[in-house]
Structures are given as C-alpha cells and as structure tokens.
Amino acid sequence: MxxxxxxxxxxxxxxxxxxxxxxxxxxxxxxxxxxxxxxxxxxxxxxxxxxxxxxxxxGPVLAVLPNLLEQAMHEVSQMLLSLREGRENIRQATMERLSSTHAKLDEVKGATATAATDILDALDRSTALVDELDAVEAAGDTVRGPELRNQLRDELFTVMGHMQFQDITSQQILSAQSLLGDMEARLVQIAELFDLEVGQRRDDSAAPNIHVDPRRFDPNATLDDASSRQALADALVRRTAAG
Amino acid sequence: MKFLVVDDSATMRRIVVNSLQRIGYADIVEAEDGLDALNKYDASIGFVVTDWNMPNMTGTELVQALRQRDDGRTVPVLMVTARSVREDIITALEAGVNNYIVKPFTPQVLKEKIDSLIVAPAA
The missing domain is CATH 1.10.287 (Helix Hairpins)
Incomplete structure (x- = not known):
C-alpha cells in the first residue's frame, strides 16, 4: 500500500x-x-x-524570475505610492478650492443681506420724510418743505449708493465660477487618463463651459472695511505725489 | 467739463454718472470697457473715471494707452475699483492713475478726489 x-x-x-x-x-x-x-x-x-x-x-529563466518579480513589485509599489501622493494632493487642492468657493459664496450671501437691510432702512427714512413733507405742506410751511425735499433726495441717493453691492458680489460670484471651472478642467484631465472620450463627451453635453475671463473680476473683491482700504489708497497716492 | 466714465457694470456706471450729476457735472460720456473708452476718447474729454476689472481692456491698460497719446498724456484719471491691496494701488499709480477710490464709495469721496485733481491739476 x-x-x-x-x-x-x-x-x-x-x-x-x-x-x-x-x-x-x-x-x-x-x-x-x-x-x-x-x-x-x-x-x-x-x-x-x-x-x-x-x-x-x-537554466536562466527561473534564476532571473525572482529578481524580475521583485523588481516589478518594487516598481508597482513606487507607482502606488505616487498615485496615493497624487490623490492626496488632488484631494487637498480640491478641498482648498471648494472651501474658498464656499467662503466667497458666503460673502455674497452676507453682502446681499446687508445691502438689502441698508436699502430698506433708507426707504423707511424716505417714507418718513415724505410723510413729514405732506404734513408740512398741509400746514403751509414754505421753509421746512425745501429742507425736507433735500433730505429726501439725500436718502434716495443713499439707496442708489447701496446698490454698489451688486458690482462687488458680481465679482465674488465670477471668482467662485472661475474656481469651479478650474476644478472641472482638472477633473476632466484626470478622468481622461482612464477614458480618453470624457473630454469630448463633456464638450458635446449641454452643460456650459465655465471659463471666466480673469480680467473681469478681482478675487479679493469685498464690501468690508471700505474706510480702511480707502485710507491705504489715500496714503499711497500722497506718497506718490510727494515722491 | 466733459467726463468719460468707464465701467463694465451698468449699475456702477449709473451710480457714478448720477454722483457726477449730483455734484454738478452733466456732460458725461460712458464706455463699457477700456477698449470702448479708448475708441470714444478724444481731446474734448477733460476727466476720466475708470474701473479696473473689465473685459477686452482693463483700467490700467486703458490708462497706459491714454498716456501714450498726445491728447491723453495729462488728462486727470481717477480709478474707482474694488481692488484695494497695496500692490494693486501701486500698479495703478505707476500706470498713470492720478487718484484712487475704493468701492464701495460715497459721493463725498468722489467729489473730494475730483476736486483734488481739478483744483490742483494732474502732474
């Protein structure tokens, strides 16, 4: 057996x-x-x-095979490490850009809310002045009337001034659009590594291409702290004039 | 005095024009970017109020182009812009801007800067 x-x-x-x-x-x-x-x-x-x-x-095949396999494994390990590092860099860059985009959109939200409040306040004061003007004219007061009209014009002009928020928030939105467009372009580039037709499908789709002319906006546009920023400009103008 | 008001934002042009009218200036030409302004500029323009960020030609590019022209070399240029970092202000002044207003601005500031350039002519 x-x-x-x-x-x-x-x-x-x-x-x-x-x-x-x-x-x-x-x-x-x-x-x-x-x-x-x-x-x-x-x-x-x-x-x-x-x-x-x-x-x-x-013979030679088996003799070199372990070394070849080891070399191949080393190369694959290096590639994996590079891919991991690249992925982490992409993730960080994407998160930073998304965070910046969120911050800009938050600023837009805040700016429009502030402008709306300021405009409503000015309109309230204007309405009060109109009421007072009616009363004054009904009483036959010819002195107070023109004063009130001037005040009313000032208030209405203030409302117009508050509308400047539209220009600033427009630039903030353009800046956010530019960031998103840049991210999209990078993601398409990465996707094309695995599928060459991704870019073509994206171009053929109905989705608009987000490309913003960088000359159209200031990435730092803000409504905040206008008086300090103006003070800096004034100081630099004086320095230039003196120099 | 004839003013040239340059801004790609129709809202801002309207605000600047109204502000100018409020302080007594009624002869005003509008342009929607630097290139449009350059095409509309002539020797009858006595003052330029320009934004910075515009398509086709920015405000600083406009000023540089104006300073190359015989009829634009000394025209007072007031920049009204959202840009307010130190380097940007210096860039504008080096390009030939005479005074600088940061958005959002008040009519009083606009009047003050215009008066400073009319009473004391641009260098």
Whole structure:
C-alpha cells in the first residue's frame, strides 16, 4: 500500500510540476521575452515543457524570475505610492478650492443681506420724510418743505449708493465660477487618463463651459472695511505725489 | 467739463454718472470697457473715471494707452475699483492713475478726489 501511495504521490507531484512549469514558462516569456532559449528537449516519449528542462538544467529563466518579480513589485509599489501622493494632493487642492468657493459664496450671501437691510432702512427714512413733507405742506410751511425735499433726495441717493453691492458680489460670484471651472478642467484631465472620450463627451453635453475671463473680476473683491482700504489708497497716492 | 466714465457694470456706471450729476457735472460720456473708452476718447474729454476689472481692456491698460497719446498724456484719471491691496494701488499709480477710490464709495469721496485733481491739476 505504501508503494501505491508513493507512486500516486510521485504522479501527482510530476503533474503539479508540469502545471507550475507551464505557468512559469508563460510568465517568463512575458517578463523576459529575450530570455535565452533552452537546451533541446531531452528525449522522452512525450515532449517535456520547456520549463521542465530548465528546471532540470537550472537554466536562466527561473534564476532571473525572482529578481524580475521583485523588481516589478518594487516598481508597482513606487507607482502606488505616487498615485496615493497624487490623490492626496488632488484631494487637498480640491478641498482648498471648494472651501474658498464656499467662503466667497458666503460673502455674497452676507453682502446681499446687508445691502438689502441698508436699502430698506433708507426707504423707511424716505417714507418718513415724505410723510413729514405732506404734513408740512398741509400746514403751509414754505421753509421746512425745501429742507425736507433735500433730505429726501439725500436718502434716495443713499439707496442708489447701496446698490454698489451688486458690482462687488458680481465679482465674488465670477471668482467662485472661475474656481469651479478650474476644478472641472482638472477633473476632466484626470478622468481622461482612464477614458480618453470624457473630454469630448463633456464638450458635446449641454452643460456650459465655465471659463471666466480673469480680467473681469478681482478675487479679493469685498464690501468690508471700505474706510480702511480707502485710507491705504489715500496714503499711497500722497506718497506718490510727494515722491 | 466733459467726463468719460468707464465701467463694465451698468449699475456702477449709473451710480457714478448720477454722483457726477449730483455734484454738478452733466456732460458725461460712458464706455463699457477700456477698449470702448479708448475708441470714444478724444481731446474734448477733460476727466476720466475708470474701473479696473473689465473685459477686452482693463483700467490700467486703458490708462497706459491714454498716456501714450498726445491728447491723453495729462488728462486727470481717477480709478474707482474694488481692488484695494497695496500692490494693486501701486500698479495703478505707476500706470498713470492720478487718484484712487475704493468701492464701495460715497459721493463725498468722489467729489473730494475730483476736486483734488481739478483744483490742483494732474502732474
């Protein structure tokens, strides 16, 4: 019985070796296509796979294979590391740009709310002045009337001045659009690494191309702290005039 | 005195024009960007009020172009812009801008800067 087992084991081992050898031969052919040819196949009733002979002869394929595999693994590891670093950089840059876009849109929201309040307040004061003007004219007062009209004109002109928010918020929105357009272009570039037609599909789609002329907006446009900013401008103008 | 008001925002042009009218200046020409302004500019223009950020030609490019013309070399130029960082203001002054207003502005500031350039002519 032990003899049957040993025969069976030998048979199985030989079959396994032939299978492994066939796989190694195919792999070696892909990795090292210029690998030297093997010695002629030994005489045998059925021709032995190439690798078997190289196993018997300790030929070059198996000898270099571990090194090749190790090298390939090293290269793949380096590529994976680069991909991870690149992905992290892209993620950080994207998050920064998204955060900046959010901040700009928040500023727009705040600016429009402030302008709306200021305008409503000025309109309230204007309405009060109209009421007072009616009362004054009804009383026949010819002095107070012109004063009130001037005050009313000033208030209405103030309302007009508050409308400057539209120009500033427009630039803030253009800046946000520019950031989004830039992000979209970068994402398309990355997607094209895997699918060359992504860019073409994007161009063919109904979605508008977001490209903003950078000359049209100031990325730092703000309604905040106008008096300090004007003071800086005045100081620099004086310095230039003096110099 | 004839004013040339340059801004790509129709809202801002309207505000500046109304402000000028309020302080007594009624002869006003409008342009929607630097290139439009350059085409409309002639020797009859006595004062230029310009924005910075505009398509086709910015305010600083307009000023540089005006300073190259015989009839634009000494015209007072007041820049009215949202740009307010130090480097931008210096850039504008070096381009030939004579005075600088930061948006949002008040009519009083506009009058003050115009008076400073008319009473004391541009260098």
């Amino acid at each position: 032990s003899r049957d087992i040993s025969h069976e084991a030998l048979y199985d081992t030989a079959a396994t070796l032939r299978l492994v050898d066939a796989e190694l031969g195919a792999l070696a052919g892909r990795i090292a296509p210029a690998a030297p040819t093997h010695a002629p196949v030994a005489v045998s009733p059925t021709p032995a796979p190439r690798g078997v002979e190289s196993v018997r002869a300790g």
